[in-house]
Amino acid sequence: MKAQPQSDPQTRILDAAERAFANHGFDGASLRQIVETARVNLATVYYYFRSKEGLLAAVFDRRFGPVHEEHWQALRRIETEFQGRRAPLKKILEAMILPPLRLASGTSRGEIIMRLIGRIVADPNPRIQELLQRQHKDLRVAYLKAIQRSVPHLPKRDLWWRFELLWGAFVFVLCNPSRIEQITDGVCNPSDSNAVLSQMVAVFSAGFRAPAASRRKSTKARRPKGRSR
Amino acid sequence: MKAQPQSDPQTRILDAAERAFANHGFDGASLRQIVETARVNLATVYYYFRSKEGLLAAVFDRRFGPVHEEHWQALRRIETEFQGRRAPLKKILEAMILPPLRLASGTSRGEIIMRLIGRIVADPNPRIQELLQRQHKDLRVAYLKAIQRSVPHLPKRDLWWRFELLWGAFVFVLCNPSRIEQITDGVCNPSDSNAVLSQMVAVFSAGFRAPAASRRKSTKARRPKGRSR
DNA sequence: GTCTATAGGGGGATAGAC
DNA sequence: GTCTATCCCCCTATAGAC
Numbered sequence: 001m002k003a004q005p006q007s008d009p010q011t012r013i014l015d016a017a018e019r020a021f022a023n024h025g026f027d028g029a030s031l032r033q034i035v036e037t038a039r040v041n042l043a044t045v046y047y048y049f050r051s052k053e054g055l056l057a058a059v060f061d062r063r064f065g066p067v068h069e070e071h072w073q074a075l076r077r078i079e080t081e082f083q084g085r086r087a088p089l090k091k092i093l094e095a096m097i098l099p100p101l102r103l104a105s106g107t108s109r110g111e112i113i114m115r116l117i118g119r120i121v122a123d124p125n126p127r128i129q130e131l132l133q134r135q136h137k138d139l140r141v142a143y144l145k146a147i148q149r150s151v152p153h154l155p156k157r158d159l160w161w162r163f164e165l166l167w168g169a170f171v172f173v174l175c176n177p178s179r180i181e182q183i184t185d186g187v188c189n190p191s192d193s194n195a196v197l198s199q200m201v202a203v204f205s206a207g208f209r210a211p212a213a214s215r216r217k218s219t220k221a222r223r224p225k226g227r228s229r
Numbered sequence: 230m231k232a233q234p235q236s237d238p239q240t241r242i243l244d245a246a247e248r249a250f251a252n253h254g255f256d257g258a259s260l261r262q263i264v265e266t267a268r269v270n271l272a273t274v275y276y277y278f279r280s281k282e283g284l285l286a287a288v289f290d291r292r293f294g295p296v297h298e299e300h301w302q303a304l305r306r307i308e309t310e311f312q313g314r315r316a317p318l319k320k321i322l323e324a325m326i327l328p329p330l331r332l333a334s335g336t337s338r339g340e341i342i343m344r345l346i347g348r349i350v351a352d353p354n355p356r357i358q359e360l361l362q363r364q365h366k367d368l369r370v371a372y373l374k375a376i377q378r379s380v381p382h383l384p385k386r387d388l389w390w391r392f393e394l395l396w397g398a399f400v401f402v403l404c405n406p407s408r409i410e411q412i413t414d415g416v417c418n419p420s421d422s423n424a425v426l427s428q429m430v431a432v433f434s435a436g437f438r439a440p441a442a443s444r445r446k447s448t449k450a451r452r453p454k455g456r457s458r
Numbered sequence: 459g460t461c462t463a464t465a466g467g468g469g470g471a472t473a474g475a476c
Numbered sequence: 477g478t479c480t481a482t483c484c485c486c487c488t489a490t491a492g493a494c
Contacts, residue, residue, distance in 0.1 A: 015270070017470090023353060028256025030487065039463055043490085048459095052488070110355035115353050122347035122404060124252060129408060160413050161428040168401025169394035175351060179358055182388050183369065194457035195443065201392040209434035238477090259469065270479055272472085281470070314480095 008047055011039040015109075022115035026056060026123055056100045056132055060120075063103065064114055069097035075142055089150040089208060093201050096143055097170065104174050105193045111177055118175025141183050147208060166204050170196075201216045239277055241267040244338075247288045251344035255285060255352055286360055288350075292332065292342055297364050299328035304371055318379040320439060325372055326399065333403050334397050334422045340406055346405025376437060386443045395433050399425075 016037035017113075020029040020157050029053055035042045050057040053104035104110045120132055144163060151159070173180060177190035190196060236244075245266035249258040264271050303324035308315050333339045349361055350408055373392060380388065402409060406419035419425060423425040 003233065010431055017355075024256045025254040025352070026257070027350075029251045032486070032488090042270035042488090043461070044459080046489070115351075119254075121401070123254070123353035124405065133408075134318035135267070157416055157424075158428065158431075161417050162432055163415060164403050164409055164413070165428065165432055169398040172350070172397025172401055173393055176353065176358075179362075180393055183362065183366070187386055188389050189391060189441065195386075195390065197456075198442035198444075199387065199394065200389075201393055202439045202442040203391055203433070204251075206435035206439035207432035210431045213431035214424065215427075260471090261469075271470090272479065273477080275471070 009038070009040045009044055013040060013045060013048065013055070015060055017055050018063075018109070018116060019112050021056060021059060022112045022119060026052075026120050026125065026128060031055075053127065054129070059116070060131055063116075064135070066101050067099045068139065070102070071095070071139050072142075073213070074099065074178055075146065078146065086149045086152075087146065089147065089205050090201055092143065092146045092150060093166075094197065095195055096148075097200050100170070100174070101193050101196060103109070104177075105191055110191070114174045114177065118169060121171055121175070151208050153171075154208065155212050155214060158212045161214075162204070162207055165207070166200070167204070170200060173183055238267070238269050238273055240253060242274060242284070243279065243288055243291055243438075246284050247292075247338070248341050250285060250288060250347060251341045251392070254348050255281075255354065255357060256358075260284075282356065283458075285357070288345070289360055293364065296328045296332050297368065300324070300368050301371075304375065305329065307375065309443060315378045315381075316375065317436055318376065321372065321375045321379060321432055322433055323426065324375075325395070326426055326429050328423060329399070329403070330422050333406075334420055334446045339420070343403045343406065346400060350400055350404070378435050383437065384441050384443060386431070388437070390437055390443075391433070395429070398432070400427060 013034065015035045017029070019037070020034050023029070031045055033044060034055075035045060045052075045055060049058050078091055078095060081087070082091075104114050120128060123129070140163075144159065146153075147163070148156075148159060154162075173190050173196060181189050188195070242263065245263045246258070249263050249266070252258070260271060260274055263284075264274060274284060275279075307320055307324060310316070311320075333343050349357060352358070369392075373388065376392070377383075377385075377388060383391075402419050402425060410418050417424070425427050
């Protein structure tokens, strides 16, 4: 219902699929609804993308390939600017946050794409999780190294935990913007990129600089009682 | 395939549904698979829960009703302990974090329940979002008031943003524990309640105390460029 | 490259017997 | 309360004509 008439079949399919996967999840989305929206025949999907899973992978690559590239460029820029010396934490956080933020706010489809991320992140299907991590792995390591150099006193364990908390906060805020705008009565608007960026940087600059919290290698799950009250 | 033989039909249905909704999402889960796992007739679901949506609501209430109660108790305990005086931020953060954490680590089904939360949070269907917010609304206001008293200098806008970031980080870490354990090579284990609690408290104690980042009431979405580099 | 036709199997929901 | 039978619809995927 939103596909441009002049775009080619592949693009129309990708547009429709992106929306359907975002709105209903992978299992919940149906190819029949997708091909109807894209005004192509059902068999066309199989011709171009081989399967429903192949279609999801293509939807994914189209959007996150470029973002991935932006990430590496930002990292390289930091490396050349602060060669040897340690880069300010703020610069690294901005490098992490800005590329996805541009994707979220850059086009009219930003909100759909963010919903899709939320769906993928929440899907425990291993084949889908693999899709998500495929490219992200090296990037993760590179960012961790960069932050490590900026906050050298922080133990690895604390660093890694806070890195996960950062992505979690970011994904959560972006993946359902209308809900946040609604429950905060318009005070917080996730499509206000300035606000998201500055709050993320403020919280996690302080968060990465906060004293280490881990006490030891810690073997297994323990009741929280001992430490909490 | 996991339902206890001795439990009653309602409970078996709820157990099976919880798992199915967590693994496939609301749209993706099928009642037929649920009733097979629960070893009941398809019509039984409609007799007890009226519809697929009613079933989800029941699954939800069974788990989060008690957590909701724990939240209020924790808030009341803080209020009586620090009557008039401002409560330490750490105490409030622990009150927010511990009840869900106990649900996540308390039973063998904790991981399933957390996956379910992730699915629900990521589902843009308004009827499902409403389910999620129904009880959470008042609690949100109460916690915001409590934190506000602990960090009185922080503008409301910053406070609200950081509150959302907190929940986001928390949900993200809990809702797919095996992924985090895997990508961190076992260094971060989300079923280690002590670790989650202490890292959350460390990051967000510092985060709420960090200087305000918002500059004005901010009307609408602006390009991130102006502020970012 | 694009289409029709179809295989072969689900899906949510309800009526009405017991 | 529990069951059968059924309504009417949707699903992914493929074969094979054009």
